Amino acid sequence: MRGITIGQYYQADSPLHLLDPRVKLLCTLAYIIILFFADNPYAYGLATIFAFAMVMISTVPVRMILRGMRAVLFLALITVLFNLFLTPGDVLVEFWIFTITRQGAQTAAMMALRLFLLVLASSVMTLTTTPNKLTDALERGMRPLKIFRVPVHEIAMMMSIALRFIPILSEETEKIMNAQMARGAAFDEGNVLKRAKSLIPLLVPLFVSSFRRAGDLALAMEARCYHGGKGRTRLHPLRYATRDVIAYLVFAAFLAGMIVVIRLF
Amino acid sequence: MKLILDHVTHIYDPHTPHARTALRDVSLQIGEGSFIGLIGHTGSGKSTLIQHLNGLLKPTEGSVYADGKDIADAEYNRRALRGRVGLVFQYPEHQLFEADVFKDVCFGPKNLGLTQKETELRAYEALQQVGLEPEVYDQSPFDLSGGQKRRVAIAGVLAMRPEVLILDEPTAGLDPGGSREILSLIASLQKERGMTVILVSHSMEDVAAYADRIIVMNGGGVTMDGTPAEVFAQADALKEIGLSVPAATEVCRRLYAAGIPVRPDVTTAEEACEEICGCFLR
Numbered sequence: 001m002r003g004i005t006i007g008q009y010y011q012a013d014s015p016l017h018l019l020d021p022r023v024k025l026l027c028t029l030a031y032i033i034i035l036f037f038a039d040n041p042y043a044y045g046l047a048t049i050f051a052f053a054m055v056m057i058s059t060v061p062v063r064m065i066l067r068g069m070r071a072v073l074f075l076a077l078i079t080v081l082f083n084l085f086l087t088p089g090d091v092l093v094e095f096w097i098f099t100i101t102r103q104g105a106q107t108a109a110m111m112a113l114r115l116f117l118l119v120l121a122s123s124v125m126t127l128t129t130t131p132n133k134l135t136d137a138l139e140r141g142m143r144p145l146k147i148f149r150v151p152v153h154e155i156a157m158m159m160s161i162a163l164r165f166i167p168i169l170s171e172e173t174e175k176i177m178n179a180q181m182a183r184g185a186a187f188d189e190g191n192v193l194k195r196a197k198s199l200i201p202l203l204v205p206l207f208v209s210s211f212r213r214a215g216d217l218a219l220a221m222e223a224r225c226y227h228g229g230k231g232r233t234r235l236h237p238l239r240y241a242t243r244d245v246i247a248y249l250v251f252a253a254f255l256a257g258m259i260v261v262i263r264l265f
Numbered sequence: 266m267k268l269i270l271d272h273v274t275h276i277y278d279p280h281t282p283h284a285r286t287a288l289r290d291v292s293l294q295i296g297e298g299s300f301i302g303l304i305g306h307t308g309s310g311k312s313t314l315i316q317h318l319n320g321l322l323k324p325t326e327g328s329v330y331a332d333g334k335d336i337a338d339a340e341y342n343r344r345a346l347r348g349r350v351g352l353v354f355q356y357p358e359h360q361l362f363e364a365d366v367f368k369d370v371c372f373g374p375k376n377l378g379l380t381q382k383e384t385e386l387r388a389y390e391a392l393q394q395v396g397l398e399p400e401v402y403d404q405s406p407f408d409l410s411g412g413q414k415r416r417v418a419i420a421g422v423l424a425m426r427p428e429v430l431i432l433d434e435p436t437a438g439l440d441p442g443g444s445r446e447i448l449s450l451i452a453s454l455q456k457e458r459g460m461t462v463i464l465v466s467h468s469m470e471d472v473a474a475y476a477d478r479i480i481v482m483n484g485g486g487v488t489m490d491g492t493p494a495e496v497f498a499q500a501d502a503l504k505e506i507g508l509s510v511p512a513a514t515e516v517c518r519r520l521y522a523a524g525i526p527v528r529p530d531v532t533t534a535e536e537a538c539e540e541i542c543g544c545f546l547r
Binding site: 172176179180181183184185201204205208209212 | 316319321344351352353354356358359361373377421422425
């Protein structure tokens with residue numbers, strides 16, 4: 001339970017960590033979008049180099065980044081298999097009912113790389129940005145939606161609270177498990193049905209305590225006169241610094257490079 | 266039942282940047298029928314220590330033996346051990362889950378694989394022992410008061426008929442009346458059933474009044490281990506690690522220091538009262 005890695009922030013002092021979260025959010029978004037336009041090996045080469053440069057700058061151990069990659073391995077595998085065998089074109093290898101075409105191999109490789117880079121980019125962002133900063137950036141980024149009466153502040157507040165509660169609830173889960181195991185409960189025995197049933201003594205106290213905590217939090221917020229986002233100022237307002245402008249410029253250069261490469265080949 | 270901790274060290278999250286040593290080379294023997302007070306301030310390793318006694322945690326180094334058998338052995342039945350070494354955690358909210366009190370207390374004995382009849386018999390017996398009114402048995406455990414919840418939680422462990430009963434801060438969050446009731450309940454259970462009781466607490470008064478042995482922990486190690494009189498005689502050393510002595514001991518120590526002929530090693534208010542009154546009568 002200790003190993004939970006949602007909001008998998010890695011504490012460090014790299015230039016990427018210091019950037020304004022808006023820069024990282026926007027650039028990651030743009031990076032992901034441009035990946036979907038990339039259709040030749042050169043573009044993928046450039047995108048890969050850029051991604052790895054970011055990993056280097058972030059000073060996050062590669063081991064930690066790779067751990068996040070495991071989740072997409074299965075998805076990537078399926079994508080590769082489908083593309084490899086089901087793309088029509090010039091036949092490279094043929095055996096039994098399977099045929100591998102040159103186009104198929106190329107698409108499969110690019111698809112896998114695209115998935116890999118997608119996850120890599122978002123991992124680098126979440127590893128270098130605290131969940132709270134990310135939520136701030138989202139709130140700021142979604143501000144225009146206010147015109148359509150979207151409760152932007154409330155959504156952002158709900159997200160930060162949810163994120164804040166993850167470690168609390170995971171710790172609580174561990175305590176409840178211990179308390180029930182002390183009464184002879186076993187969570188890892190028997191068939192699926194028995195296991196599901198064994199979760200009841202864990203889930204009931206967890207729900208009860210979540211509701212209690214939510215009530216307490218609401219009271220504490222009201223006691224401090226919280227009344228939504230209207231007229232609310234921030235402790236750490238988001239302000240662009242010179243390094244953020246530089247980061248935007250660097251990213252714009254990369255983006256221009258990508259567009260050129262995509263158009264040329 | 267005899268429990269032995271042999272040079273036990275416990276490190277949380279070893280080999281990671283978050284590695285934290287919670288127990289350092291702890292060796293202890295816990296014999297039969299004693300009432301042990303385990304004291305130490307927050308983070309001294311008390312909770313980690315007690316979770317080793319019923320096999321919830323495994324030592325990083327060293328071993329824990331229950332009746333001569335290493336409980337970390339793969340074939341050792343830790344589930345049966347947890348029936349014999351009952352552990353009541355601090356917050357009853359962490360274990361109450363059933364629709365009514367009686368069913369909740371049945372959870373422990375049922376997990377031990379007892380028959381329905383035996384389970385219910387034990388649950389009934391445990392609920393009686395903790396002094397809950399029969400009207401409460403079919404109420405939802407979530408509707409009870411703090412003190413009642415605590416009793417249900419204790420009954421839930423007692424129903425397994427443990428030979429060793431460990432209670433983590435059983436009086437935290439209770440008013441003085443409620444905490445006195447819980448403590449005298451535990452003391453009478455210990456006498457009646459000949460159980461070994463380990464009471465984790467940071468209230469010196471509670472521990473002094475009931476325990477016949479006190480173990481003081483600091484920074485993951487055991488710094489003192491002896492009778493209340495022996496331990497509280499080292500008042501200065503206790504203060505150094507951020508603990509105090511019972512108020513009664515403190516009063517007598519100061520009187521003694523001021524030249525009044527009272528024993529400085531009393532531990533309870535009753536003893537202090539006797540000493541001071543005796544001093545006037547002499």
